[in-house]
Amino acid sequence: MSSEARTHSGEIYLELQKTPEFGDLRRRHRNFVFPMTGLFLAWYFLYVLLAAYASDFMSHKVFGNINVGLLFGLGQFVSTFLITILYVRWAGREFDPRAAALHDRLEEAAQ
DSSP states (O other): OOHHHHHHHTHHHHHHHTSHHHHHHHHHHHHHHHHHHHHHHHHHHHHHHHHHHOHHHHTOEEETTEEHHHHHHHHHHHHHHHHHHHHHHHIIIIIHHHHHHHHHHHHHHHO
16 A cells, blocks of 8 residues: 555554554643643632632632632632643643654655
């Protein structure tokens, strides 16, 4: 089968998915993304639950008109940006070089 036919049939992609390098890439991605997602969701639901069931705590004034609920809400934005920064750094160091190597390998096999 010519490389062009293999590329169009998807066979080359299936072969790549079976390689240990691809499996390692998926494992590394999952090991970062799943815990980070769980951590963020736990933080988010804590905020929602506190807002719903601990209104006295959330309305406690910290200084001026700033209360705990407002700080927790702003913390959601801060944590989102922090997770994004961590992911970009991690991906640039761990994920992207490996993905690029697999891409190059795929391009060579397709020629």
